[in-house]
Amino acid sequence: MLRHEVVVVGAGLAGQRAALAAIEAGRDVALLTKLHPLRSHSGAAQGGINAAVGAEDSVDTHIFDTVKGSDYLGDQDAIEFFCREAGPTVVEMEHFGTIFSRGPDGSLARRPFGGAHFPRTIYAADRTGLALLQALWERLGGEHLTLYEEWDLLRLIVRDGRVQGVVAFDRRRGTFEEIAAKAVVLATGPAGRIYARTTNAHSCTGDGIALAYEAGAALKDMEFVQFHPTALLESGILITEGARGEGGLLKNASGDRFMATYAPHVLELASRDVVSRAIVTEIGAGRGFSGPYGGYVHLELMHLGREKIESRLQEICDFARHFAGIDPVTQPIPVYPAQHYMMGGIGTDAKGATNVRGLYAAGEAACVSIHGANRLGGNSLLETLVFGKQAGLAAAAYADTAAAPEMHASDLDDATGPLRAWSAKPDGEDPSALRAEMQATMEQYVGIYRDEAGLLEGIRRIRALRARFGNVRVVDRSQVYNLNLTDALETGHMLELAEAIVVGAYARTESRGAHARTDFPKRDDAQWMRHTLASRGPEGPVLSYAPVGYTRWDPTERVY
Amino acid sequence: MAAGAISVPLEVYRFDPAHDPAPRYDRYTVELEPHVPVLSALLKVRAEIDPTLTLRYSCRSAICGSCALQINSKSRLACETPVGPEIERHGRIVVEPMRNQPVLRDLVVDQGPFWHQYDRIDPHLRPDPAHPMPVDAPTSMSPEQVERFKETPRCIACAACFSACPAVEADPTFPGPMALAKLYRFVVDPRDGTTQDRLVRIQTEGLWLCLRCHLCTEACPKDVRPSERIRDLKEMAIAVQGATERGSRHAVGFKENIRVAGTLNETRLVRQTDGVVGMVGQLGQGLRIWRKKPELLHRPKPIQGQAEVDQIYEALDDAKGGP
Numbered sequence: 001m002l003r004h005e006v007v008v009v010g011a012g013l014a015g016q017r018a019a020l021a022a023i024e025a026g027r028d029v030a031l032l033t034k035l036h037p038l039r040s041h042s043g044a045a046q047g048g049i050n051a052a053v054g055a056e057d058s059v060d061t062h063i064f065d066t067v068k069g070s071d072y073l074g075d076q077d078a079i080e081f082f083c084r085e086a087g088p089t090v091v092e093m094e095h096f097g098t099i100f101s102r103g104p105d106g107s108l109a110r111r112p113f114g115g116a117h118f119p120r121t122i123y124a125a126d127r128t129g130l131a132l133l134q135a136l137w138e139r140l141g142g143e144h145l146t147l148y149e150e151w152d153l154l155r156l157i158v159r160d161g162r163v164q165g166v167v168a169f170d171r172r173r174g175t176f177e178e179i180a181a182k183a184v185v186l187a188t189g190p191a192g193r194i195y196a197r198t199t200n201a202h203s204c205t206g207d208g209i210a211l212a213y214e215a216g217a218a219l220k221d222m223e224f225v226q227f228h229p230t231a232l233l234e235s236g237i238l239i240t241e242g243a244r245g246e247g248g249l250l251k252n253a254s255g256d257r258f259m260a261t262y263a264p265h266v267l268e269l270a271s272r273d274v275v276s277r278a279i280v281t282e283i284g285a286g287r288g289f290s291g292p293y294g295g296y297v298h299l300e301l302m303h304l305g306r307e308k309i310e311s312r313l314q315e316i317c318d319f320a321r322h323f324a325g326i327d328p329v330t331q332p333i334p335v336y337p338a339q340h341y342m343m344g345g346i347g348t349d350a351k352g353a354t355n356v357r358g359l360y361a362a363g364e365a366a367c368v369s370i371h372g373a374n375r376l377g378g379n380s381l382l383e384t385l386v387f388g389k390q391a392g393l394a395a396a397a398y399a400d401t402a403a404a405p406e407m408h409a410s411d412l413d414d415a416t417g418p419l420r421a422w423s424a425k426p427d428g429e430d431p432s433a434l435r436a437e438m439q440a441t442m443e444q445y446v447g448i449y450r451d452e453a454g455l456l457e458g459i460r461r462i463r464a465l466r467a468r469f470g471n472v473r474v475v476d477r478s479q480v481y482n483l484n485l486t487d488a489l490e491t492g493h494m495l496e497l498a499e500a501i502v503v504g505a506y507a508r509t510e511s512r513g514a515h516a517r518t519d520f521p522k523r524d525d526a527q528w529m530r531h532t533l534a535s536r537g538p539e540g541p542v543l544s545y546a547p548v549g550y551t552r553w554d555p556t557e558r559v560y
Numbered sequence: 561m562a563a564g565a566i567s568v569p570l571e572v573y574r575f576d577p578a579h580d581p582a583p584r585y586d587r588y589t590v591e592l593e594p595h596v597p598v599l600s601a602l603l604k605v606r607a608e609i610d611p612t613l614t615l616r617y618s619c620r621s622a623i624c625g626s627c628a629l630q631i632n633s634k635s636r637l638a639c640e641t642p643v644g645p646e647i648e649r650h651g652r653i654v655v656e657p658m659r660n661q662p663v664l665r666d667l668v669v670d671q672g673p674f675w676h677q678y679d680r681i682d683p684h685l686r687p688d689p690a691h692p693m694p695v696d697a698p699t700s701m702s703p704e705q706v707e708r709f710k711e712t713p714r715c716i717a718c719a720a721c722f723s724a725c726p727a728v729e730a731d732p733t734f735p736g737p738m739a740l741a742k743l744y745r746f747v748v749d750p751r752d753g754t755t756q757d758r759l760v761r762i763q764t765e766g767l768w769l770c771l772r773c774h775l776c777t778e779a780c781p782k783d784v785r786p787s788e789r790i791r792d793l794k795e796m797a798i799a800v801q802g803a804t805e806r807g808s809r810h811a812v813g814f815k816e817n818i819r820v821a822g823t824l825n826e827t828r829l830v831r832q833t834d835g836v837v838g839m840v841g842q843l844g845q846g847l848r849i850w851r852k853k854p855e856l857l858h859r860p861k862p863i864q865g866q867a868e869v870d871q872i873y874e875a876l877d878d879a880k881g882g883p
Contacts, residue, residue: 035626038716039626043623044621044623095698096685097685097751099709099713102705102706103703127623201624237621478612478614480577483611483615
């Protein structure tokens with residue numbers, strides 16, 4: 001059996017930062033990931049990372065913008081900590097070697113982003129996530145670290161109210177492995193692939209969130225799913241908010257800058273939930289374009305000129321050319337909203353601790369909550385680094401004093417029994433088919449606009465899919481890199497989370513941030529300014545509620 | 561079939577070393593619109609025809625670097641290679657794993673050799689202790705300094721260049737295009753304090769093994785242009801250390817050799833590269849050439865237009881060009 005003091009699962013920015021913090025605290029750390037660290041989805045983040053470092057800007061304004069952006073569901077105490085850490089975090093990443101874009105005076109260049117009072121988003125062209133991921137891996141790679149690369153997490157072993165270790169699957173050798181650990185940090189990213197239209201990578205299947213849920217951790221605010229306003233038509237590939245930050249315009253089929261109707265003060269730079277709803281409303285009213293991939297609107301960059309487009313928006317220029325056959329220098333980019341981010345996740349405090357002793361979480365897999373009901377662009381990269389570090393430190397401190405973990409002889413068999421049964425069946429459900437049905441269901445019933453009838457239908461369908469998943473079958477018999485087994489694992493994880501999302505959305509009879517109920521169009525602070533907590537019960541998610549952390553900002557109506 | 565869809569015949573390399581005696585090619589046909597990438601075709605096969613087809617993929621937007629493959633014999637990202645032009649040009653799409661890395665299964669290779677070379681160039685920022693970074697503030701870096709990185713920050717470590725490189729195939733000690741482009745990224749970083757050491761070290765650790773074929777630059781999906789950065793590294797290495805290594809002596813010798821008579825004097829080039837003593841070691845080779853093609857060893861005949869050659873060299877000297 002393998003043994004480490006701290007096991008970090010997921011090697012994107014949050015996981016790597018957690019690992020670095022735990023190593024610097026003197027712990028023996030393993031990093032377990034189903035991808036090579038440099039292939040993590042953090043690398044796909046484009047626009048930038050927020051830090052109020054400009055002379056006109058202030059940390060207080062960053063705090064206020066984040067609180068308002070969250071539609072008053074973010075915990076204000078955690079947000080204050082988060083925004084204060086922004087400056088030092090960006091400086092640290094610069095010192096680690098991040099190649100940021102620069103202003104003429106040699107300072108870090110900043111661009112405007114949605115929902116922010118000042119240009120506060122520091123960037124590396126339109127590949128900020130990649131720049132940070134490279135620099136952090138170059139930093140972490142020089143440390144003593146055990147890397148379990150291309151391993152799938154199968155189960156968290158929790159006994160006597162605390163984490164004892166994990167069971168995992170080594171894809172390349174096809175072996176099941178036990179790792180005893182005093183503390184586990186989950187930084188496994190989001191589950192965007194629950195939806196048919198998503199900017200997320202294929203690997204974003206919420207494995208860590210689902211396994212934490214299974215192990216008794218409470219999930220927080222799962223119903224809050226962010227839809228990015230500008231995904232490339234058909235493929236759903238992200239077109240950064242930075243495109244609008246640099247001056248890009250949204251236009252409907254009549255050529256109108258329709259955002260004037262929905263956010264008269266800031267137009268295209270309103271918060272993401274606002275812009276996504278505006279686009280869906282325009283398309284629904286027949287003012288969008290239509291085609292074989294559904295309704296869409298135009299994102300225009302042409303007026304910015306070739307030089308600016310090709311230097312500051314180099315990657316999305318390539319995306320539009322390669323994936324849509326569109327040259328943004330001369331043509332508008334066809335875009336529609338697509339699932340982009342999960343505000344919810346494994347419930348943690350500001351140190352990354354969950355309700356399970358020894359279990360920590362950070363990054364998009366976690367919910368502190370900083371983002372509340374809607375995340376601002378530029379805050380997620382920051383979150384991965386700020387709370388990745390906190391979770392790593394907390395896990396290291398816990399592991400320093402915790403008793404040795406106890407794995408039982410039966411742990412491996414218990415965790416892998418169901419998987420072995422999937423492969424032994426002569427007949428059964430195809431995981432890819434179940435996945436496709438789940439994605440269509442979530443798209444149709446749990447999308448940007450929701451209502452009671454649709455959500456009830458969503459619950460019914462997801463539960464039916466979960467029942468069918470009980471009969472899932474893996475046809476691939478190979479020991480080596482059995483992706484068919486991974487398909488089944490991931491589909492099972494996503495179905496668990498889909499149920500938590502739709503049940504939470506059904507219960508929340510208000511509209512707040514990204515959760516828009518057409519049957520309850522108003523925000524209801526008296527009843528609903530509180531976090532949803534979902535615990536796994538035998539009949540599905542059991543919901544309870546927790547208060548929002550409050551310091552000094554009273555909720556007001558959110559207008560952009 | 562969707563409107564505008566075409567028939568896409570695929571021939572996909574299949575091999576599970578644990579079960580198969582030898583690799584085979586499985587044929588599948590899927591219906592897709594021409595702009596759809598090869599990755600979508602392969603995922604369609606996995607979802608609808610054969611879930612045992614094994615490949616790496618994740619972001620499907622050319623940023624994670626997972627899905628580099630050989631597509632009709634070219635190393636490319638499956639996610640950004642549309643099926644239409646491949647069918648037009650070749651009538652079918654042959655999909656094979658990348659080269660220069662052993663196959664684990666089907667299209668999945670063991671990237672160990674690639675990452676080994678990456679690790680070898682010490683891919684870590686090594687600040688100069690004598691010039692500590694500012695406290696609580698970012699390092700100042702002008703836009704011009706950022707320009708010096710060229711396109712190297714765009715590298716997604718997909719290994720398409722490593723797969724396409726004949727020098728990697730010929731000599732496993734060659735770091736390969738990606739690692740050298742990564743080295744360049746550290747060498748030009750104003751925050752790195754080990755630039756000179758890096759350049760001196762790489763002179764004897766494979767820099768001069770590059771064949772200058774530019775296949776890496778052709779293969780790179782992010783326009784990193786590794787071969788051009790390798791050329792830059794060579795120039796910088798000579799500037800730091802002079803032409804003291806066999807590779808750099810050969811390069812400088814080549815330039816000076818042609819300066820004399822506008823054409824190559826092979827015999828003298830051997831002396832310029834290996835020195836008089838080294839020439840002794842090449843005597844056997846010289847004898848073989850003398851038997852087969854004695855004219856190669858003659859002093860070359862003067863060429864017409866020596867004045868133009870002189871002009872080219874004057875321009876080169878003025879530009880303080882490299883080797």
